[in-house]
Amino acid sequence: MVRTKHDRFSKEWMKELLRDFGEVKTSREVSGEVRSIDLLVSPHPDRLDSLQALGLLGRILSQSACPIEFFRNAVPAAEIANCRDKGADLRSEFRRLAEQEDKKVRVDSPILWIFTPTLSEKMQKIFQMRSRPRWEEGIYFLPENDWTAIVAIHQLPVSIDTLWMRLLGRDAVQAKAVQELLDLPKDHAYRRTTLHHLAILQVNLGIGQNRRSKDLQEVMMNLMPAYEKWEAEKLAEGQKLGEKLGEKRGKQRGQKLGEKLKGIEIARRMLAKNMPIAEIADLTGLTIAQVEDAIPVTQALQEP
Numbered sequence: 001m002v003r004t005k006h007d008r009f010s011k012e013w014m015k016e017l018l019r020d021f022g023e024v025k026t027s028r029e030v031s032g033e034v035r036s037i038d039l040l041v042s043p044h045p046d047r048l049d050s051l052q053a054l055g056l057l058g059r060i061l062s063q064s065a066c067p068i069e070f071f072r073n074a075v076p077a078a079e080i081a082n083c084r085d086k087g088a089d090l091r092s093e094f095r096r097l098a099e100q101e102d103k104k105v106r107v108d109s110p111i112l113w114i115f116t117p118t119l120s121e122k123m124q125k126i127f128q129m130r131s132r133p134r135w136e137e138g139i140y141f142l143p144e145n146d147w148t149a150i151v152a153i154h155q156l157p158v159s160i161d162t163l164w165m166r167l168l169g170r171d172a173v174q175a176k177a178v179q180e181l182l183d184l185p186k187d188h189a190y191r192r193t194t195l196h197h198l199a200i201l202q203v204n205l206g207i208g209q210n211r212r213s214k215d216l217q218e219v220m221m222n223l224m225p226a227y228e229k230w231e232a233e234k235l236a237e238g239q240k241l242g243e244k245l246g247e248k249r250g251k252q253r254g255q256k257l258g259e260k261l262k263g264i265e266i267a268r269r270m271l272a273k274n275m276p277i278a279e280i281a282d283l284t285g286l287t288i289a290q291v292e293d294a295i296p297v298t299q300a301l302q303e304p
Contacts, residue, residue: 005204006219007038010070010115010168013197014039017054017164017190021047021061028067037086037112039068053189055161056136060151065094065110070168075116075150080127084148087112091147111147117170119152136162167194175222182229195233198226 011026018024022043027036042065043051051058060066067090069083090110119140123129129140129150138155142148153169156162158176166177178198184191202223281288 005201006072007070009197009201009204011038013194014041014068016193016197018061021051021058035082035086037067037090038070040090041066041068054164055159056139056156057164060113060149063110067110067112069112069114071114071116072170074118074120075114075123077123077126080114080123080142080148080150083112083114084142084146087146087148111141111149113149113151115151115153115165115168117168117173118154119150164190164194167198171218171222174219178222178226182225186233195226195229198223199231202226 015024015026018041022041024042025040027038028040041061043061048062051062054061067087069079069086071079075083087110090112094110124140127146128143131137131139132141137157138152140150140152142150151165153166154173156166158166158180160180163177163180166173167181168174169177181191181194181198186192201219205219205223277288280286281290
């Protein structure tokens with residue numbers, strides 16, 4: 001249950017986070033047997049430079065098309081093999097489409113990326129994973145012809161460049177990333193969107209759960225600060241908006257009252273000149289009753 005909701009969060013959050021950079025598809029089906037890839041991002045050529053704002057995630061996404069598979073728990077060997085096959089199917093599909101449109105396509109494009117919270121040394125040896133120069137710690141590539149890469153989230157260096165990926169981690173890794181997100185300036189480009197989706201995930205995880213597993217409790221505890229911050233900021237925004245509306249309405253009432261008092265003063269002067277009440281009401285915009293209310297005051301002013 002946690003895995004399903006976490007997968008949905010990963011896809012929905014990434015789709016909104018990346019929508020300005022290019023085309024983003026979730027659960028993208030691939031040819032061959034019926035199966036899908038969690039996320040397929042095709043960045044716009046003119047937005048490639050702007051991807052740098054996402055740090056390591058932006059670098060990963062800078063290839064022409066980027067398929068991503070998310071895992072809540074450590075990715076098992078069978079799933080790595082399955083992801084590798086899905087990547088091969090997707091590359092074959094891209095090559096066929098390129099041939100139909102008489103376009104060239106790189107034989108090594110795209111590389112499929114697997115995001116896993118943890119990765120054992122045993123798994124690294126089984127699939128002959130290797131790190132590469134100029135790539136951060138925690139990034140591994142399968143043998144050259146597999147066109148598959150692994151992100152071991154728990155091994156990523158702690159920095160703003162890896163924050164968006166560490167939010168998908170587990171235990172202390174995710175908890176620290178959430179706190180780093182909260183510490184970002186409120187006007188940070190991606191803070192609000194991410195907080196919103198983390199809060200939704202926290203709420204969804206708690207719905208209909210009378211008995212919570214240790215895994216569920218852990219995730220909810222990690223996300224609680226994000227939910228509380230999001231809730232507090234929404235409340236503050238609502239109060240601020242209410243104050244603005246109150247000030248605006250107060251000004252409007254003040255203006256109306258000022259206009260009314262001005263009209264009454266004019267009416268008093270007209271009454272002093274014995275002008276007909278109906279005519280005064282027509283000229284000042286006051287009601288006949290309001291003009292009549294001004295009569296005693298006028299008479300009092302005229303008394304010695």
